[in-house]
Ligand SMILES: Nc1ncnc2c1ncn2[C@@H]1O[C@H](COP(=O)(O)OP(=O)(O)OP(=O)(O)O)[C@@H](O)[C@H]1O
C-alpha cells in the first residue's frame with residue numbers, strides 16, 4: 001500500500017525527517033508513537049504534500065504511484081486521507097456543502113458521477129450516526145465553534161464518508177473523553193476491511209486497546225528508531241522515552 | 251481595427267452628431283446642444299429638457315470628488331459619447347430571441363439563461379443595451395396587477411406626471427458630481443410603479459450592458475412603491491472587454507411610501523480591466539431610497555466587476571419605524587479598486603438599520619468600506635447595527651474601513667463590529683487534502699464568508715452570485 005524509503009524532509013531551513021523508512025501492506029494498522037517534536041505530524045504533512053514541507057531525498061509510493069510527484073488534491077484523490085491534529089475552521093461553509101464538494105471531487109477523479117443530493121444525504125447521515133454526532137452538525141460551519149472532541153469526531157466522520165485507502169490519524173484521540181475515544185475507535189474499526197490501511201499517531205497506549213495495531217513504531221528525531229508489536233506501546237506507556245536518549249549516547 | 255477606423259471617419263465627417271438614420275451614436279463631447287439633441291431624439295417633454303439643462307449647469311460648477319480611497323486618471327468628459335443606440339430600428343432586438351447571443355452566452359455561463367429566467371423563474375426582464383432599453387418581458391402579466399415596469403424613456407411618454415412627481419426627489423439633480431452628470435445626460439433605465447397594497451407578482455429584473463466603445467452609460471432607475479406594496483428588483487451588469495476605460499454613472503431612486511417594502515439587489519460584473527489595470531469600467535453610482543412610515547428598503551449588492559467602484563446605496567429613514575438594510579459583498583482582484591458602503595440617515599422615531607458588509611481583496615487590489623450612520627435629533631429610540639468584515643487573499647492587497655457615526659439623539663444606539671481575516675494556508679490545505687483543487691477551495695471559503703449576504707438575495711440569484719465569485723476568483727490563487 002505505502003512504501004517510504006529513506007525519506008528526508010525539511011520545514012523552512014530545518015531538516016525534520018532524517019531517513020525514515022516505513023512499509024505498510026493493505027489492511028494493516030501501524031501505530032506511530034514518539035516524543036513531542038519528533039516529526040510525527042510532519043510525516044503526515046509531507047505524505048499529503050503540504051506546501052512548505054520540502055522533500056530533500058528518498059521516495060514514497062502509494063499503490064505503486066509516486067506520491068511525491070502529485071499535488072495535494074491528487075494525493076487525496078488517490079486515496080490518502082489525513083485526520084488533522086488541529087482541525088481548522090471554515091466559517092460559513094457548512095459541513096454538508098464541504099463534504100459534498102469533497103465526496104464529489106473524489107468521485108470525479110475516479111470517473112464516477114456525482115452523488116445526487118438524496119444519496120449524499122443518506123451517506124452523510126450514516127457517517128454522523130457512526131461517530132455519534134447529531135445531524136445538525138451537518139448544517140454547521142466546518143468545525144465552526146465545535147469543541148475539541150467534536151472536531152476530532154468530525155474528522156473521523158469525514159474519513160468514513162471518503163473511504164480512503166490509507167488514512168493517517170494524527171492524534172485523533174487527544175482531548176477525547178473515554179466515551180468519545182471508543183466512538184472514534186469504533187469509527188476506525190468499521191473501516192478495517194482487510195484492504196484499507198491506517199497510520200495511527202498517538203501518545204497513549206489506551207487508544208490501541210480499542211484499535212489494535214499490527215505494528216507499533218517509535219519515531220524520534222526524524223527516524224523510526226524502534227518497531228515492534230502492540231507490546232511496544234505498553235512499554236512506552238510504562239517507561240516513557242528516557243531510554244531513547246541513553247540509546248543515542250550509546 | 252476597422253471598427254476604430256470607421257469611427258474615426260465618422261467623427262471626421264460629422265463634427266456634431268452622427269446621423270440619426272445611419273447610426274445613432276453621438277460623436278464625443280458634451281454641451282447644452284448635445285443635451286437638447288438627446289432630449290429631442292427621445293421625444294421628451296419640455297420640462298424634462300429644462301430639468302436636464304439645469305442639472306448640466308450645476309454639474310459645470312462642481313468638482314469631481316477626490317475623497318474616496320481610489321486612484322484613477324481623470325476622466326475626459328469631452329471624449330465620451332453621450333448617446334449610443336443599436337444602429338437602426340431594424341437591428342434593435344424586439345424580443346429575447348434577437349438579443350445578442352454573446353450577451354445571452356455570458357448569462358448562460360453564469361447559469362442564468364434569460365430564456366429560462368423568463369419562462370421558469372417568472373422573472374420580468376428589462377435589458378438595457380448601451381443606452382437603450384431593448385426588451386421588456388412579461389409586461390402583460392404585470393399590467394394585470396397594475397404594476398408598471400418599463401424603460402424610463404417610455405414612462406416619460408406614458409406616465410409623465412408620475413415621473414415628474416418623483417424624479418429627483420430622493421437624489422436631487424445637483425446632489426453630487428456624478429448624479430448631476432447623470433441627471434443631465436441619462437439615456438435610459440427602468441421605471442417601476444407598484445400601486446397601493448399590491449404585492450408585485452414576480453421578481454423584476456434589469457440587465458445593463460455597455461457594448462459600444464467610448465460610450466458612457468448613464469442609466470436612471472426610479473422605483474415607486476405605493477402604500478403597503480412590495481417589490482423585489484434585481485439588476486445585473488456586464489460589459490465586454492475593452493482596453494479603454496468606460497464610464498458608468500447611474501442614479502437609482504427608490505421611494506417606499508407608508509408600509510411599503512422594496513428589496514433591491516445588484517449583481518455587478520462590469521469588466522474590471524486586465525491584470526495590470528488596463529481598461530475596465532469606472533462605476534460611479536448614486537443609489538438612494540426614501541422610507542416613509544413603517545416602510546422598509548433593503549439593498550443587497552454583489553460587486554465583483556469594474557476597475558473603480560464608487561458606490562454607497564443609502565436609506566433615508568424619514569418615517570417612524572422605518573427600516574433600512576444594506577448587505578454587501580465587494581470582491582476586488584488584479585488592480586481593481588472599490589470604495590463602497592452605505593449611508594443610513596435616521597430621521598424618524600424607532601427607525602432601524604442593519605449594515606452587513608463583506609469585502610474580499612485579492613491580487614494587488616484595494617477594497618474600502620465607507621459608511622455613515624447618522625442619528626438625527628428626531629431619531630428617538632433608533633438603532634443601527636453594523637458588521638464589517640474583510641477577507642484578504644494573498645499579501646499584496648488592502649482592506650480599509652471608514653465608518654462614520656454622527657448622533658444627535660442620545661436615545662439612539664449605534665453598534666459597530668469589524669473583523670479582518672485571511673484565507674489561511676491551513677484552510678486551503680484542509681480543502682485540498684479533501685480532494686478540492688485550490689481554486690475551488692478559495693471560492694468555497696469566500697462563499698462561506700459571504701453567506702450572510704447571499705442569504706438576502708433571491709434564491710436563483712444567490713446561486714448566480716456564488717458562481718460569479720467563482721469565475722471572478724479564477725487565477726487569484728497560486
Ligand atoms: N514551520 C516550522 N519551522 C521550523 N520548525 C518547525 C516548523 N514546523 C514544525 N517545526 C518543528 O518540527 C519538529 C517536528 O514537529 P511535529 O509537529 O512534526 O512534531 P510531532 O511529533 O507531531 O509532535 P507532537 O507530539 O507535539 O504533536 C518540531 O521541533 C517543530 O518545532
Ligand SMILES: [Mg+2]
Nearest residue numbers: 040041042085
Ligand atoms: Mg503532532
